[in-house]
Amino acid sequence: MYIEDKYDVAKVVKLFQSEDRPGQQFFLDYQCPPLMGPNKAELTELLISLQGSPAWGITALSVFAQDYAHTGRYELGAILGEACYRLAKNALENIDLSLLNQYLFSGGQGALSNAIALQQMSRNEEALSLAKETIPWLESMGDTTTLPSLKLHKIEANLDLERIEEAKNLLNQIEVESLSSVDRMTFKRLERKLIEKIDPIIILPVEQKTEHQKVEDALDYILNSIRSLEVEPEAEQDLNQLEALLKQIKDQVKDQKQLKYTDFEIASRQATNVLHDIISGRLGATVKVIIQQVKDTFTKLLQPSPIPDPAPFEAGQLNEWEVMRQLEYANSTLLDAIKQIERSLTIYQQIREWTKENKLVDHENDALWGCYLCYNRLDRSLEALQTLQALRTNIETIRKDIADPYKKAHLIEKYPAGILTAYPYLFSALCVQLYKLHRPMELLDAIEGAKGRVLADILTEKLSQQTSDNFFSEAVQQLPALMQEAKAHYLSYFVDDEATYAVLVAKDGSLHTQEIPIGKKQIKEWLDYKNNKKTDEINGAHDPLHPKNWGNIISARAKVRVINLSENLAPLVKWLQPLAESGIIQINDHICYCPDGELHLIPLHYLPFGEQYLVNYVSMSRVQSAMTLVNILKRKPLKLEQFTAVQVWAESDVKEPYFEKMKAGFELPGQWLKEELTGKILSEINADLATVTQLDFSNKIVHFATHGVFPSLIEQGQTPKNPYLSSGLLLAQKGKLPLNSEEITENADLSPKQVIEQKLNFWGSHVTLQACVSGRAKEGIGGDALGLEWAFLLNGASSLLASHWNVEATWAAKFSIKFYQKWLVEKASRAVAWRETVLELIRESHDLERTHPEHTAYYWAPFSLSGDWR
Template sequence: MFTNKAIIYFTFEGRTMYIKDKYDIATVVKLFQSGDFVAQKTYILSACPPSSMRNQVLNYINPDRILTSLTLLADTYCRGIDCQLGITLGQTSYQLSQKAFETTSAKIHRLKDTNKAIEHTKELQDLEDWLALIRNNAANSAVSCAVGFQSLGQHRKSIKFVTKAIQWLKAKEYYRAVEWFKSHGYNDAIDTTLTLTLKMIESYIELAKYDKAIALIDQTNWNPLFTEECFEAYLVERQIIQALIQKLMERIQQSIILPPESIKDKEAIITFHEQILNTVKSIGESFYPEDLALFQIIEIELKQKIIDVPESISIAEWGKRMQSTMDRITDFISGGGKEFNQLQNQKRIRNATAIFLDSKTGHNPEGINQSVPILIQARDWAREHNFREDENDALWSLYLCYSRTQQEAQAIEVLQALRKNLEEMRQSISHPMKRAGILRKFPNLFGDLCQLLCRSNRAIELLDAIEGAKGRVLADVLTEKLNQPTSEKELSEPSQQIPFLMQEVNAHYLSYFVDDEATYAVLVTKDGSLHTQEIVIGKKQIQEWLDYKKIEDHDPLDPRNWGKTISKRQQKNVINLSESLAPLVSWLEPLATSGIIQQNDHICYCPDEELHLIPLHYLPFRGKPLVNYVSLSRIQGALALVNILKRESLKPNEFTVVQVWANEDVCQDDSEKKQQESKIMIAAFNQPGEWLNEQLTGEIVSETNADLPTVAKLNLSQRIVHFANHGDFPSLMEQEHSKKNPYLNSGLLLAKNGQLPPSSKISDEAGLLSPQQVLKKKLDFRGSHVTLQACVSGRAKEGIGGDALGLEWAFLLNGASSSLASHWNVHAAWAAKFSIKFYQKWLVEKASRAVAWRETVLELMGESAQPYYWAAFSLSGDWR
């Protein structure tokens, strides 16, 4: 084996196998069929992340234990360490078990066909024993694969694989393996096909295919799990079944608390009633037939409280009326309520928080104080029995109790505990989308926590919470690159270093968190002190200011539109964003007066939500744009800041230019005016490349040659990378367009099939360098500065993981040190002028990037007072 940074490889059959081969099932199967134990051990050592199981397998791997070893490894890695590797190992073991089964079966048949079969009784018995072990190994490896698929959120793949595995096991008389183990003293041996069936049920529930889940519960014979001989197995599987029932219960409970939108829709209500009834009945008949009398009561109550519900009833009142029925359902599916279990604990939490269904009781201190000890008891029970989601529900309910009784310290404590739990849960999940979705259940967590911390003046904790609320996609990218989960703790912990770091670099760090009604900000100054502010501008207000339908005429991000009339009838004009958003920076003015922030200082800021769309440098500060007082740069968060400042700041001496204009830029008109406009436009695309070519060495890829495959092969590291293209980004104003994900549907327009792209809009005729393509093709921008001389190239939009998804984000993730990008549809000639002035000051006059950027902005401001021309470009990343 040979290791070099991220590259790990080994030799097998005379060829070099790289780490990418570790997920190739056909290659791994061939390796473990080969008998080359040196290569097999090398593979395990190189491909498998460190674990105690890996060490055990390496110590005793031999020909007789290959299958068992692979299955043990598969089970270990399918549970969160590296699920894709676990699936590869599991499917390798599964396929090898199938082949071993066929080989062994053939030997048995040959022996039985000979006249001397009696002489081979011992050999036959050994082969039959080995066949039982092979069947069992195939079953266990199939379970590991199912766990891995589910951990990755690949539930359809899990169902498809498990269905085939169960068919194979039954066809190969898997029951004989169970009988063999019991005959050898393993009385708790269970039918693993039932475990696989449970995995299918879980996947159906995750896919919201409840009818199929219930049908499987109903059709399956569970009796083998409920025998005295396999009592331990019964307990284990009973827990699994209860967990599945609980998931169905959650769906029922959510539907009861949040019924169909129109309570007047009788048809929808009757359907809803039947769904609940059928679900509860199926569960009861399968598992608790002795309690069916209770089901009759539930059936009557559901009819009274769902079908016969008054049309005028409110959702809150309806929820309260359903409380007793919910309790009966819980008792019914948890064994009649005879023993305290998870469902009973959930019932305790639900009843303790029922006070919040009514606005009066929900703010009554006496009732709230009675609920607190019950919720503490429920939280502690859930924690002791490792029901993390139930513990989280209890914590959130406790937070509501404490916040409504003005017990801020206790409220902060339980929110921090909830946040810690969620971070740990995320860390154990491999699938990025499922991991990012963990926080969806508590959408107000970070907003409420930031509000409490800000009002309590707990500045360092507020900074930590703000940083933890952002950067989750960054964590997921790190997860993918490192093959191990990265928690928000690793993202927010650098916030502890920021006060010391800013003193070292003599700059300020400003971080924002935008909540629905307010924005929370923390400034870490160059002297290491922290300052906080709650700003009464929230997400709802900003989105209202940005909500204009006709983007061409009324895009509020474009300063030229400020003051334009949208509706004469309503006397509505496009808002002046710089004036409206001034409070975001005006709170810093007293710090300037006191000398904490000084003229010509630098502020590195981390935006949030829609603030990614807006340049801070044009906001008014002490009567003038902020850029008149300080230089500014943007960053993705504290982790990105720490990583960038750890690197040495270098000025590249090479360049790569990609310049692609559009079909429409090439004039087909005989008009002299049009011809002249076309020349000016194309010259603007060419000028920065020509300037760089005079100063540095490098390459220019232009026009129809600049397609996506060509760009993907360019040298993009340790240099100036300049893109002169048209750009596109999903609009916030157009309803259909706004649904597009900027990760997939934003970027730079490139040539395609030897043709120039159409102007300014993504289409099938254009190649697209999107954030997805930057990351997918692993474009290496390490140590480079990237300029995006393109429209809307600096825009970003928050995604599910809390990061701002956009092209600039992707470049920085792939190692770029800094970037220049635009906030609106820029004027081509002014964009070229900005780029050249910046390069002149930074590369030739030896100014820092921050100084070069600010002086360029101020010079252009002197040429035009209109912010459209001078405020378009923001600097991101390293400002040194």
């Protein structure tokens, strides 16, 4: 059946070259995700209007490829885009000339969608390879529609691959005047991107332009954009009026003696943004309204009203009340013109000096943040960075003054975001500035500064180590040498609103960075599944973390399906492929990675990498921060010869017809451990919270086979539940088995709070959580990922196995036993034992999901290894 080869270009081409119209329709209706872009209604109407036309198939592929390339489904966008191009090229060899334009346009759009999607996945070499074929073909066919855009994408691919001279030569060949407005904007962006990569000396002549020349150039850009716009005939006159108005403004600019480009820039940007909205079709207002907006903007600029100065003050006249008043004034002017921003900056600087001298740290921090905002608006990146670093130093000092790290842990219930609540964008701003300034070690330091603070503090205390002001930074500095010694790679992520920043510390000590175009907003959108029934929410029928749900129909009427999360998140690891090709990352290497935000929910080992999954190339483990990693690696792994197993099923399980099979899944790992080690099994009604909390779990293999719960991903307007209180394991209660875990969705007996408050001792132990959703976590205090893994690591566990979704007891048991056999009996490292177990289960699950091979990840991918991998 065709669905097995869903992502094969050759098969798509073969299907759409055939006369199997029902098969083509079935492919688009049921094997391709529905359109999501802003123009989906218009595109759907286009496809309906072409029904029966010979050009229907290629047009449909072009539409779907374009939508996928712009809505985050890059793998499919690339595949369908290339297929569309190849179909057009083949067809135009013997095509009716009446259909030439339709085929040529669709083929060009397919090539462009392929380029966009490949670049989004950091597969620039592939994008360039196809461009070498598509660009000459489009030129030979006389195409002028998509060819310029494709050439611009070729330039960007070369820039991303640091092929500066090639990009520069290609950029010089572009005829700017012939570009569309959108392509002209892209050209300007690439021009700036090229300049940033070249030595600053090269751009000095540009900076020597007079203020008037800069303003006139900006006005010329806006005027050129207007001339290239296409509007309805009735709006043509209004557009001519807008052009005449801007020409008049350009003449007036020459008479402005005190003109500054920085003053003009805000008005210019407003006008440009309006034009961008016209081009993209986002504006519902009439052109007359737009003309008035632009006119008002420039009229105010050329006849400015005097800006009142803030009340002057001497540093000696300041007091805390005056500081607060001046801060309020400075904050209120931040959204105004550049001149006012500079005045606000002066106020913030004066306040910062006075509050620092008078030890008013809170107000000093407010002033520092204000200084950063001003520097950032003025594009003074280095000063912005220095200000952020000063603010971070102050916050680190405040944290250090809280002597007892457990006090920080107990703040979780009241202050889920920890001490950084007042400045939630501090580390985000640091990452942006440091990536922009190409400072990889400092970028890693900033990324790590936002993570696992409580956990690192307590592990440090347990190891009887002293902390300094730069303790966390010192850990980052140790990483290159530490990873060389461990012969492993360390990969750390920071998820910002619009992008993710990643740093790899390779096993040879080298550092590699990447900005990935997937941010917090996008990931949350992908995780925001909707349910038609309450039972769907309970059973997680549309949970996109669960591979068996991928492709499930959420709304048959709207043709909405659960996305393939693994495919969508592929760019998170695709950027490592060039490092694998160059030998920096090698087959069978180990990668210890540190997630961030929602990435704590997702096992990276099931993301596509090359032709397979990442786990086919390397073993993987997770850790909460670099500081946690340093502490773990300083501990010598203990030889574990004892075990404790806790196994509890639910009361409702007993009534199910599959109970005996499920019960065996709960019991088999404990029986295996009993044959190989000495220890005890606590089972059924005997395993209640009071009994479990009296056990000594140190220096043991600890195996929990129970039901697990974690707060729903769907908040539905309610206050989000805190996993510190609401996630965990279900145990017996008052001599009875727990109720069905699906009925008690977020009320655990052994929660992170109980693990910490009962001070359970897991020092040196390995813990396996054979329980549903036991590996999920949600970011809380100081960047710590709150969940069971965090709690067990906090209480001394050296390593853990835990699951990301609801697992079947039999497959979970199979995973646990295979892992124990390879680690404890065959003496493999934990990393090797974990990876070999996963690879065996990939092979065993192959025959279970022949029609949906991506669903096999349900069986082999749920368990992640955290902590020590040795």
